[in-house]
Amino acid sequence: DDYIKSWEDNQPGDEALDTTKDPCQKVKCSRHKVCVAQGYQRAMCISRRKLEHRIKPLGPKAHGGCKPCHAAPVAAVCGSDGHTYSSLCKLEQQACLASKQLTVRCEGQCPCPTPHSPAGDGKQDLCTGQDLADLGDRLRDWFQLLRENAKQNGSGGLPASPATALERSVAATCKEAVGWMFARLDTSGDMFLEAAELGAINLDKYEVCIRAFFNSCDTSRDGRVSAPEWCFCFWREKPPCLRELEKIQIQEATKKRPGTFIPSCDEDGYYRRAQCExxxxxxxxxxxxGAELTGTRGHGSPDCGESRG
Known part of the structure; x- marks a missing residue:
């Protein structure tokens, strides 16, 4: 797929023999190819990948110090770019050559198997209410970035306008970026996100609570997330005790209310039964x-186990 253009075809008369000019000056190559001069009369458009292979025999210095790999086959790995490499060394070499970060997604050939085991479910037990609330904030920020990038690239258009009253209501109540992301994920257009559609958000490696978060969105427990459930997931308020703590932190940072009572929160962000000065x-x-139960205030730790209102 490489092709050669003769300098003589482009320049009439004696100018064809002008050795001071670069034959690549008037040759335009396609996006993934570069022009290589062959002497002073010919120019060749060659793919960047082939050019890298041709440079390889010049030694590791030609690759900016990338280490060579043994030819013998070793254990294959699947890279974070979705490509299978014959060894970890090959993956590291490619990362060095391309000057990009590559990691091992799994051992063996791509694609990697999706884990559906009880061990995987145990990971969700580690996610507290605060973790889920914080993750919702991060996802919302990420959706906003994606939406802005899509606008700049001219691919930010949403599918057809919602037709039913329910769909219009959902579109109106959903924050812009959140509603936009729902429409991008809902490839079937049925106003529900199935597990496979949610799987397009491939952040498991970076956000250990991502599956627990989406499971918490599915309030009807039917194995899919409806548009109202999706919107509520990102609109929902943080748990009350956690919300109060954040308010206190802001006030203390501005020194508005020194000596404020700081509540004790449980791991899900709600108030613990016993509160003390x-x-x-x-x-x-x-x-x-956080509402105080009448008749429970006193000195020492109260027994709040039976004092539930």
Whole structure:
């Protein structure tokens, strides 16, 4: 697929023999090819990959110090770019040659198997309410970036306008980037996101709570996420105790309210049953939203197990 253009075809008369001119000056190669001068009369358009292979015999210095690999076959690995490499060394060499970061997605050939084991479910137990709330914020920011990039690239158009009243309501209540992402993921156009459609957000490696987050969106427990469920997932407020802690942190940063009572939160971001002043001088019982239960305030740790309102 390489092709050669003669300098004589482009320049009439004696100018064809002008050795001071680069024959590549008037040769335009396609996007993935570069022009290589053959003497002063011919120019060749050659693919960048082939050019790399031709340079290879010049030794490791030609690759900026990338280490060579043994020819003997070793254990294959699947790279984070979706390509199978005959060895870890080959993957590292390609990362060095291309000046990009590559990691091993799994051992063996691509694509990697998707784990569906009880061990994988155990990972979700590590995700607290605070983790899910924070992840929702990060995903929303990421969707916004994707939407802006798509706009710049001219591919940000949404599918046809929602037809039903429910769809119009969902589109109106969903934050722009969140609604935009739903439309991009809903390839079937049925206003539901199946597991395979959600799988397009391939962030498991970077966000260990991603599956737990999407499972929490599926409030109807039917194995798929509807448009209202998706919107609610990103609109939902953080748990009350966590929200109060964040408010206090902001106030303390601006030194507006020194000596503020700091509530005790459980791992899901709700109030612990027993709340105490600093030093434990006075304690009382509350419900999970922080409302004090009448008659529970006193000195020492109260028994809040039976004081639930």
């Amino acid at each position: 600093p030093g434990g001088a006075e304690c009382w019982c509350v419900d999970q939203h």
